[in-house]
Amino acid sequence: MLDIKFIHDNLELCKQAAKNKNRDVDWDGLLALDDKRRALIGRAEIIRAKRNSGEKTTSEEGRAAGRKLKQELKAIEDELRDVEEKFGLLMLTVPNVPDKSVPIGKDERDNKEVKRWGKVPKFDYAVQDHIALAKSLDLIDFDRGTKVGGFRAYFLKNEAAQMEFAVLFYTFQKLIKKGYTPLIAPSLVKGFTLFGNGQFPWGAEEVYHLEKDDLYLAGTAEVPVTAYFSDEVLVEKDLPKKFVAFSPCFRREAGSYGKDTKGVYRLHQFSKVEQVIISTNDMNNSFTLHEELLANAEEILQDLELPYRVLLMCTGDMGEPQVKKYDIETWMPGRNAYGETMSNSVMGDFQARRLKIRYKTKDGKILFCHTLNNTALASPRILIAILENYQQSDGSIRLPKVLQGLMGKSEIRRPS
RNA sequence: GGAGGGUUGGCUGAGCGGUUUAAAGCGACGGUCUCGAAAACCGUUCUCCCGUAAGGGAGGCACAGGUUCAAAUCCUGUACCCUCCGCCA
Numbered sequence: 050m051l052d053i054k055f056i057h058d059n060l061e062l063c064k065q066a067a068k069n070k071n072r073d074v075d076w077d078g079l080l081a082l083d084d085k086r087r088a089l090i091g092r093a094e095i096i097r098a099k100r101n102s103g104e105k106t107t108s109e110e111g112r113a114a115g116r117k118l119k120q121e122l123k124a125i126e127d128e129l130r131d132v133e134e135k136f137g138l139l140m141l142t143v144p145n146v147p148d149k150s151v152p153i154g155k156d157e158r159d160n161k162e163v164k165r166w167g168k169v170p171k172f173d174y175a176v177q178d179h180i181a182l183a184k185s186l187d188l189i190d191f192d193r194g195t196k197v198g199g200f201r202a203y204f205l206k207n208e209a210a211q212m213e214f215a216v217l218f219y220t221f222q223k224l225i226k227k228g229y230t231p232l233i234a235p236s237l238v239k240g241f242t243l244f245g246n247g248q249f250p251w252g253a254e255e256v257y258h259l260e261k262d263d264l265y266l267a268g269t270a271e272v273p274v275t276a277y278f279s280d281e282v283l284v285e286k287d288l289p290k291k292f293v294a295f296s297p298c299f300r301r302e303a304g305s306y307g308k309d310t311k312g313v314y315r316l317h318q319f320s321k322v323e324q325v326i327i328s329t330n331d332m333n334n335s336f337t338l339h340e341e342l343l344a345n346a347e348e349i350l351q352d353l354e355l356p357y358r359v360l361l362m363c364t365g366d367m368g369e370p371q372v373k374k375y376d377i378e379t380w381m382p383g384r385n386a387y388g389e390t391m392s393n394s395v396m397g398d399f400q401a402r403r404l405k406i407r408y409k410t411k412d413g414k415i416l417f418c419h420t421l422n423n424t425a426l427a428s429p430r431i432l433i434a435i436l437e438n439y440q441q442s443d444g445s446i447r448l449p450k451v452l453q454g455l456m457g458k459s460e461i462r463r464p465s
Numbered sequence: 466g467g468a469g470g471g472u473u474g475g476c477u478g479a480g481c482g483g484u485u486u487a488a489a490g491c492g493a494c495g496g497u498c499u500c501g502a503a504a505a506c507c508g509u510u511c512u513c514c515c516g517u518a519a520g521g522g523a524g525g526c527a528c529a530g531g532u533u534c535a536a537a538u539c540c541u542g543u544a545c546c547c548u549c550c551g552c553c554a
Contacts, residue, residue: 090513111534
């Protein structure tokens, strides 16, 4: 959420930002409601002031006068409530303003590649994709997955099941060593967390809703962990708070029924370790932290020796709450292309305003925090890259060095 | 699922229809003092509206409604926490 005063003073900037993010906002309606809202507040305050100035009364005239004021006030308050509700809903539709460094563009074709790391492997034999590898080595059972759990459901099996635990745990430990506080976060969350994070109102179709209990299944630990400090006032010297959080993640994939229908690239349920930072209201510092999150994610891929590239996302492909966003794409030989594996965002105070996460500065002021998050590791998607990049000509799969100890072996091989 | 008890500012905690003012303490910040610090003392420390400002006004006691001339205080609903019973990995 932006500050209505900021919108007032920087209307053209906000309009342009929404346009660049391909979002429509009813600006005239928003400003008209704000004017109306403030006028009503003014009128209500005058009446309340009048009421306050009345003496303690026991006389009938006094009571009658009080009743009259009460009626006038009620009419205004009813209208104000209505106006504020509509105003609040419109405010939720205003996207955040991207940083100047963000390329303006329509869709993923306008993203800017800023870095490549690692050597894309060359194979002198027919490359298998992870689906074929998984089948021949009995690593993922898709047929029984869909039998039991429907479209996009799967069983990880044998070394793939071990590998998911191993790679998540490796990542968890690595970030804990860097000073991040480990969390295992709830996936079942209340609606306010999704509005607060800015997933709602825009992405509501993407989120599972358990209507009986009015709870939602979070698509990422960003949702519960960013809301962790909602409605709280933190202390400046304790910031930034850095978390590494595990959670099962759930996505309806409503807008992409036909996309990536094979394999474990796009799933309704997966596991993820997420990095989340709650920091001070200092954009320069937040950009520094944003780079730190990026470096952490890169380091994990480097440890796994997987080739990747970093993209700076353009305005049209970056999502409503974000000020700036990088995606990391990891090389997937089966696609003969890079595939997104990490997504790194800085939000400024956009989420903190919605979630009321504040802190007290050294000189006693109360400000909204800044929030950031980045994937540390998402599985099984990362398994695609591991299985495919580490495959060998005889159909076996080597294991990344950093996982060998955790898995108790150095390769996946079946007796012929 | 059932029965009780609770939720007050950054924190602890008083107030339980009417001195228009949420007491007091702690913490934090500013100042006086000091070579510097501690202590002591003085001040500031929720939000919104009007105003360039000085300042003025209103709201705020988990959230949302209601009763009343008047609500932190009474009533209703909801959320969450605690104690106990039941069920349960």
